[in-house]
Amino acid sequence: MRITRLETLRLRCPVDPNHTRPSSRFVHDGSIHLRIHTDAGVTGLGEPSPYGGPLPRVADILEREIQPLLVGKAPTELVASLTRLKDYPEGFGHGNVPYDAAWAGVEQALWDIEGKVRGLPLYRLLNPALTSTPRLRVYASGGMSYEHEPPELIVEEAALCQAQGYTAWKMRPSVPGEATRSQHNRTSPPIDMRRLLAMVEGVRRAVGDDMDLLVDTGCRCRDIQEATDLARALEELGFCLFEEPLPRVIDDYARLAEAVKIPISSGESLVSSRQVAPWLKQRALDVVQPDGNLAGITGVLEIARLAEANGIPCVLHNWANPISLAANLHLAAAIPNCSLVEYPILYNPLRTELVQDPWHPLNGYLEIPDRPGLGVELDEQAVRRYSV
Helix, strand or coil, X not given: CCEXXXXXXXXXXXXXXXXXCHHHXXXXXXXXXXXXXXXXXXXXXXXXXXXXXXXXXXXXXXHHHHHHHHCCCCHHHHHHHHHHHCCCCCCHHHCCHHHHHHHHHHHHHHXXXXXXXXXXXXXXXXXXXXXCCCEEEEEEEEXXXXXXXXXXXXXXXXXXXXXXXXXXXXXXXEECCCCCCCCCCCCCXXXXXXXXXXHHHHHHHHHCCCCEEEEECCCCCCCHHHHHHHHHHHHHCCCCEEECCXXXXXXXXXXXXXXXXXXXXXXXXXXXXXXXXHHHHCCCCCEECCCCCCCHHHHHHHHHHHHHHCCCCEEECCCCCHHHHHHHHHHHHHCCCEEEEEEECXXXXXXXXXXXXXXXXXXXXXXXXXXXXXXXXXXXXXXXXXXX
16 A cells, blocks of 8 residues: 555634634634545545644645655555654754644554554554543633633633533633734733732632633743742642743743642643653653644654653643544543543634544543544535635
């Protein structure tokens, strides 16, 4: 079996202004998906990170640079040789994020083909010891609060998620108005701490002690002292995770992690064990959050193994659409030190319509269907509807 073509799908959906919840209006409405075709009629699906740089650049890398490396090759052989093919400096620090994203999508598709050929779900390929269908705990990831909106909307969302059966929920308080700003250009104004503290206190009162609460401030605390003060306030309210409190400077995270009790997390931008190693060596993170649509399948596995060796758990980052969700859930099932996975609840038709039989959690848990490969297939009508 040989690869005949790499097909890129450029998709975009409109933002529906009728959705009133804060989290419903924060939509990354453009994405790149891909299909790898073979001469045996087996296809594999992949989804590069939507935050991997300009989407046209990611598509150009896939079509012009990566496709020639794949055509004519056997998918199984490529899965074993991706490290040699990915001949570029990795990660944010080298300015090659579009390559990280593109290759991550390709790797997902190659593993999808491998699973379909062998008749096994991806989690079984990654961890053959798993014999039963995994049931994963997920946290509802939303909690967008724009600075011009009443904080009560966030409190209402937390209570709604609890009523829907979620046992954990994450908020992103005090999001600036330019909500679609680049993830790589963090020039947002500082957080209104008084407003933020009122929100987190209101949320805890609303849900009681029976829900795990997480906060992501998007690297926006002004300095270590402000991050420390906020962390201690979150500790008093029983929050279980403080994600990306500061700009990504290892020394600052190490000082913060040493000073507070609440677990400090980051890692969505890290794509290899080599990049994660300095963070763990300095005990700068209590939880690592890799993402399979940027680090790729093998990158996440390497990061998770290194974290486990250092006694650090993983909580996989997952802020994209159904193919990426499937890949990350399979990874979470295969990783022994991962007990929680992000599940986006934002309104986005690409999340709800793009695949046949989309996966939904029940009472805060999601069971991975026992289907070969990633276990998802595109809805061709939705692909046509949202193609650009």
